[in-house]
Amino acid sequence: MSQQSEDRYARGMATRRAVLGDAHVDRAQAAMTDIDRDFQTFIVEGAWGSVWSRPHFSHRERSFVTIALLAGLGHHEELAMHVRATANTGASREDVIEALMHVAVYAGVPAANHALKIVKQVYADMDRENEGGVR
Missing domain, CATH: 1.20.1290.10 (AhpD-like)
Known part of the structure; x- marks a missing residue:
């Protein structure tokens, strides 16, 4: 994972936790498998790290x-x-x-x-x- 991707992932997880709450995110993380790991990373980086983290x-x-x-x-x-x-x-x-x-x-x-x-x-x-x- 590139540094930019790592930063977007970290920002995304922080935003996701702020919006959905730790309990929800912890449940989602615990339910993650090899089948949806890449998809979950995509959601964290794209939805939460890019869109939900925009400043406007x-x-x-x-x-x-x-x-x-x-x-x-x-x-x-x-x-x-x-x-x-x-x-x-x-x-x-x-x-x-x-x-x-x-x-x-x-x-x-x-x-x-x-x-x-x-x-x-x-x-x-x-x-x-x-x-x-x-x-």
Whole structure:
């Protein structure tokens, strides 16, 4: 791995941990095998080390843009993960709702409707966890 690649990987892991949390990243790392090792490296370097680490958007802004894209494309598992990550990015529930209003107009009401169902469930789960002191 080149020095530039090593730097991008380290930056990506730091950003990924800041956004998704240590527990999520540790689970993903523990589940990694030879089958997906190169893919995971690609994601860490490309998504987290390059795009999420760029300076123009804050993590908050990247969070609701990502949520809108995932909702519009129907990537529900990733959507739930990124909604949960709003606890770390600073994206508010209002930010997420506004993003989904854009999804309704530009990607379709059914996509936004299903995303809202997921968002409501994730926030209900998070609220329950916070009430019980579980994180």
